[in-house]
Amino acid sequence: MVTKVFKVHKIDIESGGVLTVGLNKETAKNMNLNVGDRVEVFWDKKSFIAVLEVSKKAIPIGTINILRDAWKKFRVPDEVHVKAISKPRSVDYIKSRLLGNPITAEQIREIVSDIMHNRLSAVESTYFVASAYVQRLSFEEEEALTRAIVDEGEVLKFEGGPILDKHCIGGVPGNRTTPIVVPIVAAAGFLMPKTSSKAITSPAGTADVMEVLSDVSFGNDELVRIVKEVGAVLAWGGSLQLAPVDDMLLKLRYPLRLDPISFLLASILAKKFASGAEKVLIDIPLGAKVRSMKAAQDLASRFKRLGSRLGMEVKVVITEGGQPIGNGIGPALEARDIVLTLQGKGPKDLREKCLLLSGTLLEMAGKNDGYSLAKELLDSGAAYKKFKEIIAAQKGNPDIQAEDIALCPKTHDILATKDINNIRYSPDVLTKIARKLGTPSIKGAGIYLHVLPTRSVNKGGKIMTLYAPDDDRLEAVLEFLKEKTFVLDNKQILDTT
Amino acid sequence: MVTKVFKVHKIDIESGGVLTVGLNKETAKNMNLNVGDRVEVFWDKKSFIAVLEVSKKAIPIGTINILRDAWKKFRVPDEVHVKAISKPRSVDYIKSRLLGNPITAEQIREIVSDIMHNRLSAVESTYFVASAYVQRLSFEEEEALTRAIVDEGEVLKFEGGPILDKHCIGGVPGNRTTPIVVPIVAAAGFLMPKTSSKAITSPAGTADVMEVLSDVSFGNDELVRIVKEVGAVLAWGGSLQLAPVDDMLLKLRYPLRLDPISFLLASILAKKFASGAEKVLIDIPLGAKVRSMKAAQDLASRFKRLGSRLGMEVKVVITEGGQPIGNGIGPALEARDIVLTLQGKGPKDLREKCLLLSGTLLEMAGKNDGYSLAKELLDSGAAYKKFKEIIAAQKGNPDIQAEDIALCPKTHDILATKDINNIRYSPDVLTKIARKLGTPSIKGAGIYLHVLPTRSVNKGGKIMTLYAPDDDRLEAVLEFLKEKTFVLDNKQILDTT
Numbered sequence: 003m004v005t006k007v008f009k010v011h012k013i014d015i016e017s018g019g020v021l022t023v024g025l026n027k028e029t030a031k032n033m034n035l036n037v038g039d040r041v042e043v044f045w046d047k048k049s050f051i052a053v054l055e056v057s058k059k060a061i062p063i064g065t066i067n068i069l070r071d072a073w074k075k076f077r078v079p080d081e082v083h084v085k086a087i088s089k090p091r092s093v094d095y096i097k098s099r100l101l102g103n104p105i106t107a108e109q110i111r112e113i114v115s116d117i118m119h120n121r122l123s124a125v126e127s128t129y130f131v132a133s134a135y136v137q138r139l140s141f142e143e144e145e146a147l148t149r150a151i152v153d154e155g156e157v158l159k160f161e162g163g164p165i166l167d168k169h170c171i172g173g174v175p176g177n178r179t180t181p182i183v184v185p186i187v188a189a190a191g192f193l194m195p196k197t198s199s200k201a202i203t204s205p206a207g208t209a210d211v212m213e214v215l216s217d218v219s220f221g222n223d224e225l226v227r228i229v230k231e232v233g234a235v236l237a238w239g240g241s242l243q244l245a246p247v248d249d250m251l252l253k254l255r256y257p258l259r260l261d262p263i264s265f266l267l268a269s270i271l272a273k274k275f276a277s278g279a280e281k282v283l284i285d286i287p288l289g290a291k292v293r294s295m296k297a298a299q300d301l302a303s304r305f306k307r308l309g310s311r312l313g314m315e316v317k318v319v320i321t322e323g324g325q326p327i328g329n330g331i332g333p334a335l336e337a338r339d340i341v342l343t344l345q346g347k348g349p350k351d352l353r354e355k356c357l358l359l360s361g362t363l364l365e366m367a368g369k370n371d372g373y374s375l376a377k378e379l380l381d382s383g384a385a386y387k388k389f390k391e392i393i394a395a396q397k398g399n400p401d402i403q404a405e406d407i408a409l410c411p412k413t414h415d416i417l418a419t420k421d422i423n424n425i426r427y428s429p430d431v432l433t434k435i436a437r438k439l440g441t442p443s444i445k446g447a448g449i450y451l452h453v454l455p456t457r458s459v460n461k462g463g464k465i466m467t468l469y470a471p472d473d474d475r476l477e478a479v480l481e482f483l484k485e486k487t488f489v490l491d492n493k494q495i496l497d498t499t
Numbered sequence: 500m501v502t503k504v505f506k507v508h509k510i511d512i513e514s515g516g517v518l519t520v521g522l523n524k525e526t527a528k529n530m531n532l533n534v535g536d537r538v539e540v541f542w543d544k545k546s547f548i549a550v551l552e553v554s555k556k557a558i559p560i561g562t563i564n565i566l567r568d569a570w571k572k573f574r575v576p577d578e579v580h581v582k583a584i585s586k587p588r589s590v591d592y593i594k595s596r597l598l599g600n601p602i603t604a605e606q607i608r609e610i611v612s613d614i615m616h617n618r619l620s621a622v623e624s625t626y627f628v629a630s631a632y633v634q635r636l637s638f639e640e641e642e643a644l645t646r647a648i649v650d651e652g653e654v655l656k657f658e659g660g661p662i663l664d665k666h667c668i669g670g671v672p673g674n675r676t677t678p679i680v681v682p683i684v685a686a687a688g689f690l691m692p693k694t695s696s697k698a699i700t701s702p703a704g705t706a707d708v709m710e711v712l713s714d715v716s717f718g719n720d721e722l723v724r725i726v727k728e729v730g731a732v733l734a735w736g737g738s739l740q741l742a743p744v745d746d747m748l749l750k751l752r753y754p755l756r757l758d759p760i761s762f763l764l765a766s767i768l769a770k771k772f773a774s775g776a777e778k779v780l781i782d783i784p785l786g787a788k789v790r791s792m793k794a795a796q797d798l799a800s801r802f803k804r805l806g807s808r809l810g811m812e813v814k815v816v817i818t819e820g821g822q823p824i825g826n827g828i829g830p831a832l833e834a835r836d837i838v839l840t841l842q843g844k845g846p847k848d849l850r851e852k853c854l855l856l857s858g859t860l861l862e863m864a865g866k867n868d869g870y871s872l873a874k875e876l877l878d879s880g881a882a883y884k885k886f887k888e889i890i891a892a893q894k895g896n897p898d899i900q901a902e903d904i905a906l907c908p909k910t911h912d913i914l915a916t917k918d919i920n921n922i923r924y925s926p927d928v929l930t931k932i933a934r935k936l937g938t939p940s941i942k943g944a945g946i947y948l949h950v951l952p953t954r955s956v957n958k959g960g961k962i963m964t965l966y967a968p969d970d971d972r973l974e975a976v977l978e979f980l981k982e983k984t985f986v987l988d989n990k991q992i993l994d995t996t
Contacts, residue, residue: 013557014554014555014556014557015521015552015553015554015557015558015564016524016534016552016553016554017534017535017552018533018534018535018550018551018552019534019535020535024512027513034940036515037513037514037515037516038514038515038516038517053515054515055512055513055514055515055566056512056513057511057512057513057567058511059511060510060511060512061512067512069552070554093754093755093756096755097755097756097757100629100632100755100757101632101757102632123754124621124622124625125621125622125625125750125751125754126754126755128621128622128625128626128629129625129629129754129755132597132625132626132629132630132632132633133629133632135597135598135599135629135630135633136629136632136633253622254622257590257620257622257623257626258590258593258594258597258623258626259590259594260594260597260598443528
């Protein structure tokens with residue numbers, strides 16, 4: 003094996019998670035390495051695998067350029083060794099599965115570990131995900147995949163129980179139930195260490211919304227401390243080392259905007275498992291990502307089966323998902339809805355959905371008539387008190403009021419040009435509008451729906467207000483809405499003509 | 500659409516064909532761009548699409564870093580514009596095909612064009628190749644794929660005809676027939692503008708071997724001129740702009756060392772089509788990459804069917820492929836075999852195979868009893884004369900003798916430790932030995948088989964000589980052979996114990 007010592011030159015360039023190093027072209031050639039090859043960079047007992055760039059002149063012989071993604075992740079010393087890596091055996095397992103053969107739990111573990119440690123290229127890893135289209139993963143394979151994802155990261159442990167959790171598969175704008183459900187359940191004395199994600203394609207994720215109100219990035223120890231102190235947390239999952247390989251898998255699943263169901267299930271339940279959950283409620287909004295009751299029921303039973311193989315109790319609720327929920331769409335506007343709902347003043351549809359979810363969770367934890375208990379905890383102010391404790395523990399301002407939450411300065415009202423009864427929105431178009439206005443990165447951007455779905459509005463009444471950071475974005479949205487001539491969907495028409 | 504003007508900073512770093520540019524991180528954020536996104540870099544009427552790197556400090560605001568791969572390929576001016584690109588529609592076509600639906604010729608053309616122009620990421624493109632495992636390509640899709648590959652590059656045209664070509668699907672060490680077949684066929688007055696590849700996993704490709712004897716990199720015009728002058732050429736396909744997208748597809752197909760058959764067929768016949776071929780002979784060695792007669796016959800009929808859809812006459816010969824051919828394995832050693840064979844002194848098995856292939860090609864061109872004609876052209880010296888014309892036209896030394904071709908200085912003889920009758924080799928182990936010795940990049944490295952397959956050797960006789968550039972490589976191979984205890988295969992045993 004040809005290895006050499008190189009002086010490290012740290013380059014302040016980010017390559018987007020692809021660990022990248024550069025060598026002199028001649029040196030690489032002498033080591034039998036080509037540009038694009040993967041090499042192992044190692045020192046003491048540590049190492050990482052990176053993709054190779056080369057240069058005739060810009061990189062001196064004896065020097066290795068290491069780009070930021072790698073030296074941020076590893077404490078790289080001043081000198082390192084470099085060697086070529088051979089193809090991992092997992093390439094053969096992926097090949098076999100792509101040709102329609104089942105693979106063992108041990109082989110899946112090896113594939114996932116090799117993805118995690120960069121030993122497989124993006125192309126090789128993609129074939130693993132693609133193989134799920136050739137032949138659906140068996141229940142054994144699905145379980146093995148989930149456990150492998152869990153095993154590549156840390157697992158949280160909490161004293162006392164049961165540890166409750168929830169997850170919504172998404173697709174409904176404004177559906178920000180988690181920051182309301184968690185304090186209701188915690189107010190009843192149950193532990194709910196909730197980690198959430200940031201938006202990828204939606205106007206906001208729960209972590210984007212919570213960021214408006216408090217910190218959301220915690221180390222594992224800090225998170226455990228907060229849960230011990232107040233019984234719950236509303237954290238960003240990305241700040242923890244739970245199932246980190248899941249983010250790498252997401253980059254392989256996401257580009258086509260499709261998802262082999264086994265990978266979706268494994269991704270969701272691995273994160274729940276790693277965050278210590280024992281009882282998990284899954285919310286499948288019907289009419290959003292899942293379009294038929296049969297598909298929703300199939301998905302529900304697959305969630306339950308995989309959960310039970312992992313030793314978790316999984317319950318599924320199939321909810322109405324064809325329309326947005328709440329008045330606000332966008333991080334700050336949704337944060338306003340949350341504070342108002344906890345104060346008893348929020349949008350009715352959001353409140354009802356939160357009571358349904360909280361009630362179900364309370365029953366999973368052993369309570370009778372969960373809905374009534376949830377209602378009592380919300381109406382008595384106990385949930386709001388718990389929410390303030392959580393916000394304070396997360397270094398936010400617990401006394402913040404809805405109107406204190408800043409929105410973007412540029413606004414535009416959309417008015418009804420005739421009387422409308424039983425109004426319907428296209429969630430997809432609302433999502434596009436909100437994203438064009440700047441969500442989720444611009445917290446104060448978004449849409450306020452003055453008229454909730456199924457309600458009525460008279461000619462001249464406000465249907466919605468748009469919030470934008472600048473005129474450019476606002477005009478781009480108005481232009482976009484012109485193209486749509488305000489008919490947002492054949493069936494679901496926002497009729498303003 | 501947000502676009503900005505940037506000053507170009509050319510960076511002398513190669514990223515392996517992945518066009519890469521860098522922007523200041525803040526600038527990128529303001530343009531709604533993230534690291535890893537693809538951006539369009541444009542000026543006047545030209546543009547390319549690249550993957551984005553970002554840096555807080557190393558890249559000043561207003562500057563764009565452009566890595567070598569991009570500025571080598573395009574004449575990039577001092578200032579360029581940059582904008583985000585939206586997902587191409589072809590992502591939806593790939594998604595649809597991955598879910599098992601057929602797609603149209605027009606959609607395939609769009610996918611291939613988007614791969615060619617970098618509009619699809621490696622992950623997205625991989626799903627296209629993977630979709631062939633979900634559902635085999637239909638004949639219509641296969642034809643569309645081939646035509647799309649052809650249409651993305653240039654197409655050669657030659658005066659007079661028929662234009663003959665050949666292709667071997669490979670896997671047989673030492674099987675260097677092309678440089679012998681081409682002069683035989685050209686000596687009969689037929690045009691054979693042959694382009695070949697360099698080795699990826701084998702000890703040598705035809706272009707690697709020809710590089711020992713002459714130039715192999717020509718522009719399209721130069722290649723046409725050589726063919727006009729001497730009736731044939733033995734060029735490296737990679738130097739031409741024929742079906743350039745095929746190399747990009749290869750990077751997607753190759754990592755798992757498997758190949759959806761439709762992609763293999765499309766790749767081979769697209770290159771033939773683009774190089775102007777009208778009649779193509781395909782050599783399928785049985786026992787190498789293809790293991791059963793049924794698989795070979797299936798493949799043969801698929802070659803013929805696709806050829807006929809493209810308007811080419813395709814003939815297939817299924818040849819013995821379980822054993823190496825000729826004495827030499829490695830570029831220089833195979834070049835020696837070629838010169839000797841054309842002088843009537845080469846290894847018998849190589850000679851016989853060349854006569855078979857040449858004879859078949861001559862019959863495809865309209866001659867009777869091709870085998871006898873080929874033999875006559877070879878034995879009379881007419882083929883050797885034509886070979887020398889080709890070598891001269893390709894700026895090589897036409898008078899080179901086998902012993903003038905330099906081999907590596909370090910040698911090791913492997914002797915028979917007992918009498919062996921009917922010797923058999925493992926082609927896979929020979930390939931591994933040759934690669935470990937340094938082939939194909941070290942031209943003089945390789946193996947000389949003193950005993951051709953099926954022949955006998957007495958105890959103490961030389962079986963093979965290894966040629967290595969240095970002691971390290973030689974020792975590594977001897978170490979490797981020790982592990983193998985010289986039993987190279989259960990059935991095919993090189994028995995020296």
